[in-house]
Amino acid sequence: MENWDTLKSEKDESRLLAGMIDEADAVVVGIGAGMSAADGFTYTGKRFTENFPDFIGKYKWFDMLQASLFDFPTRTEYWAFQSRFVELNYLDQPAGDGYIALRKMIEDKDYHVITTNADNAFYAADYDMDKVFYYQGEYALWQCSAFCHQQTYRHDDQIREMVRVQKDMEIPPELIPRCPECDAPMEINKRTAEKGMVEDAAFEADREQYEAFLEAHKSGKVLYLEIGVGYTTPQYIKHPFWRMTRQNKDALYVPMNQKTYRIPEAVRPQTVALTGDIRENILNAHKTLTYKG
Ligand SMILES: [Zn+2]
Known part of the structure; x- marks a missing residue:
């Protein structure tokens, strides 16, 4: 030393x-x-409560971390939340x-x-x-939820479309992104203890x-x-x-x-x-x- x-x-x-x-x-x-x-990109406080009041009302989440780990009952709800989360924490992050x-x-x-x-x-x-x-992983990237192949995808326009057209915390089912190889629903490219990550x-x-x-x-x-x-x-x-x-x-x-x-x-x-x-x-x-x- x-x-x-x-x-x-x-x-x-x-x-x-x-x-x-x-x-x-x-x-x-x-x-x-x-x-x-x-640097101000917190998962709590106004940044959380102002962007997800409907979800907080329904699920009583404490913060965005808990929200991002939540096991959503449907894919339409999963993507309604994730699209807003990705826009906030990635696409529009200053x-x-x-x-x-x-x-x-x-x-x-x-x-x-x-x-x-x-x-x-x-x-x-x-x-x-x-x-x-x-x-x-990165919030803007997607992976096949069945992990059928090792490739990530990115379609920002589709994320913004999900944000724009969602209603009552659900996107229209036809907007759920699908794996081009096996047709399983896509999910955010993210490591979990159970599955790892693509x-x-x-x-x-x-x-x-x-x-x-x-x-x-x-x-x-x-x-x-x-x-x-x-x-x-x-x-x-x-x-x-x-x-x-x-x-x-x-x-x-x-x-x-x-x-x-x-x-x-x-x-x-x-x-x-x-x-x-x-x-x-x-x-x-x-x-x-x-x-x-
Ligand atoms: Zn697949």
């Missing part, structure tokens, strides 16, 4: 973040739901300031991103999408690129920057970040989260946990780096 000079003097979290990014040879960024929430500032901080470095989010935040904030690996050639190519990046940066000052990652699916970002940090004595593990999670003893000496507001820390760190030139 003697390699990270930044850590010696800096106590302010945003300056510390700026210093660590500046000093790193490579940055592996893991992004979870907390990052989008910090660029977030935090995402933009983060991009500007890392874009001149060697970096790669893995995310368990499925929203449009990286596209909207103009990331180089060759460097972003969506591990859990992973097509584009997904495989993204996975290979991410893994090649990790392989190329197994030594040196690698920053594993984990932003807004909770404990729902630790096997995708958190646990691999711990493991890779342990395997490289010059690596740093930096989780940004207001909630703190138990970090294994072996990783703690290489951990700098930032518990302040995610968005504030990123925006201020970006300012620090800009002044520094």
Whole structure:
């Protein structure tokens, strides 16, 4: 750890973040739901209640997460909800300031991103999408619900049509998208514990690129920057970040989260946990780096 000079003097979290990014040879960024929430793309509050009052009235949901995992009784209702959800969280999602500032901080470095989010935040904030690996699917993509073949599909116009013509929380049955191979209904491309997820050639190519990046940066000052990652699916970002940090004595593990999670003893000496507001820390760190030139 003697390699990270930044850590010696800096106590302010945003300056510390700026210093660590500046000093790193490579940055592996893991992004979870907390990052989008910090940028205002929350699953609760007005964003939820104003867009789904009818569904909330019927099912008494607490938030959009619960809603998105709901087992709908019919496909017409499933797509009435999903089409509105996809429009809100993908098709019409604006660029977030935090995402933009983060991009500007890392874009001149060697970096790669893995995310368990499925929203449009990286596209909207103009990331180089060759460097972003969506591990859990994307809301705009569809898969065959029977998993008959490994291909995803995207038809934004049909989503918008479903939003426009739905009535009483149902789309007309003829708008239910069907698999071109087996005629089973389509569903959103999304990983579940029971079925996994359809992973097509584009997904495989993204996975290979991410893994090649990790392989190329197994030594040196690698920053594993984990932003807004909770404990729902630790096997995708958190646990691999711990493991890779342990395997490289010059690596740093930096989780940004207001909630703190138990970090294994072996990783703690290489951990700098930032518990302040995610968005504030990123925006201020970006300012620090800009002044520094
Ligand atoms: Zn099929």
